[in-house]
Amino acid sequence: MKDRERAAPKRVTMADVAERAGVSPTAVSLIMNRREGTRVSEDAARRIRAAADELGYRPNLTARALSTQKSHVLGFISDLVTTDRLASGLIRGASQEAKKHGHVLLIAETDGQSGAAEEAFSALTDRQVDGIIYAATRPQSLSIPVRATGGTPVVMLNAVSDDVAGAVIADEYAGAAAIVQLLLDAGHTSNVVILGRSLDQPDDEWLTFAVRRRLNGIWDTLHSAGVVPVAQIPCQPWSVNNGHRGVRDLLDNGIRPGALICLNDRLAFGAYRALTEAGIRPGGDVAVISFDDDDIAVYLDPPLTTAAIPFEAMGAQAVQLLLQRDRVHGQQLVDMPIRVRNSVTIPAQLDLRLTHANDDERSAR
Amino acid sequence: MKDRERAAPKRVTMADVAERAGVSPTAVSLIMNRREGTRVSEDAARRIRAAADELGYRPNLTARALSTQKSHVLGFISDLVTTDRLASGLIRGASQEAKKHGHVLLIAETDGQSGAAEEAFSALTDRQVDGIIYAATRPQSLSIPVRATGGTPVVMLNAVSDDVAGAVIADEYAGAAAIVQLLLDAGHTSNVVILGRSLDQPDDEWLTFAVRRRLNGIWDTLHSAGVVPVAQIPCQPWSVNNGHRGVRDLLDNGIRPGALICLNDRLAFGAYRALTEAGIRPGGDVAVISFDDDDIAVYLDPPLTTAAIPFEAMGAQAVQLLLQRDRVHGQQLVDMPIRVRNSVTIPAQLDLRLTHANDDERSAR
């Protein structure tokens, strides 16, 4: 009788239902879960269902988890608290897929500090999550604190790791190949410029496996078509200002691009600015393609044709991987959809075969 | 002995520690939790701590939750799956604050469908969350399915509700007043134009309580200074294209703004474009202020001075509210920081007293 501050009406429990239906708690449990092996009389079952209904009974999943060792909760850890919001799609995709399977997401963040990852893993395993998704906002190789894992299955998302088999990442190579092919098919084969990285540039921290694949996709495709770029502009980081500077310098050097392959949308934004300042119309005078499908891609004028990172699909895929009984090993590559917009002029006949990204402007407030 | 598929090494339990230390589980429990009322000998305590350490003992929080009725888990429900990522800061702020208090976030989304909210609340209460944050990506009034709540405390985040007392929202009125005051202090008092909504416009779905407050802040401040706008441009939704059209029409009508108050950053982006096309330099020829501190605000040239929605602070505040023993009622207003950038030219003497937003371009990949 210590119902002083706990004004909560005390959840109705299995015992309550059992009592009202005049059966044992066991019978209630059997009815509420599996119906196979009908071990309860139809009459009792009816009474139980009725009682559960009237009392508004809902099973206590914590207790169930304790008993079954399955919590139906998945952990989601993201590597660092970034200031941009690119990767929130990962969570969203994962969350929706989890919901489909009756699971729910417990999230934790490693705020960059070392030791934080271990702490995050522990916080989740202590709560008996059935599996953990370890996600990065930028593709990279992460090490996981195996000790803190306690045997809980882990899949990497937008990242890879030597410590674990499953990983879901964007198919950068194929995506790059596809969008460059689109550019070439549209006839933009001369004066091709690559903005963001030069092959002559020494390896550095920015050359992650994902960037490498993206570059390979680009170069292989150009090469297959016998196209040789007239210029490569290295810049680090891939920011608006660097894109702007890069293209401005290019123009100052008297090189006028016919097609511009930007390694991400921010660079493209900067490029647009430099081109416009020089009186060159993006989309009209020069074809532009890019990567990521950042928010700004739609806002640009003309809207940018870009290879999107399929964050939501990747998140969903990670959940599937985790929930599959027979684990698939190795990397799962997810297609990068090409958002066909107007920064590349496309001959009518080719155009018929393309599906254009149809973004009505997203409305705000 | 059914360790067939469950290859997991079986977590070490309190009983294991007790056995190794030669004490009862109770003693272990006492040591692992509260130390007050030293009811265990220092010697035993030492042995217990040693044993726990050697075995790598970690308490099973599921079991603890079952017995204490406190899960140290907070639920986070967001209202609808929006395509933009503005509000991910809410989760981030909440998550970080929760972590500080030894809590963790369980997330659920109501995918817009009716009934989904109830389902989400149930999914969380079934798992014994200690409290629920009900967040909206756009400020609005939401009704909560009280039945499914089961007495679990709820606070609204970036939203309000008639069904619940606590709510955390941005202080739109004060934010608007502050940024308009900044504009006026900088001397931009003539040819003021408001872009986004006209007072003559009839009430509609876009006129949420948040927008109303934002508008009131603007108008009251202008009024106090005796400033009367030369034009108000209604547009719905607040998109880049509408901002562009609005300002272009304005210029076509021969009105040349001296100061432009945009109701959000997307409108501002469109305005920039229209101004630039007309040969007018934003920041130089016309001062521009705005709201939201969207990603694009930094990318613009010149970077946009805007009143930021403090998503992270709001998320943190919601957690605090939830965790406070003595609940504070009513709405918690969170300050909107003014990001002072270069779209408003500021006299040197005033400038000294301002803190400028110092955004080095965020680096990508």
Next chain:
DNA sequence: GACGTAGGTCCTATGGAGGCC
């Protein structure tokens, strides 16, 4: 003052008691 026992949290899995043919 130091410690153990037993009972409570709620659900599930298993073996076994009882009834019927």
Next chain:
DNA sequence: TGGCCTCCATAGGACCTACGT
């Protein structure tokens, strides 16, 4: 008397705590 089907009691699962020694 044995076989079979109903149903239920009991024993966990890992922890906390009131009480008793």
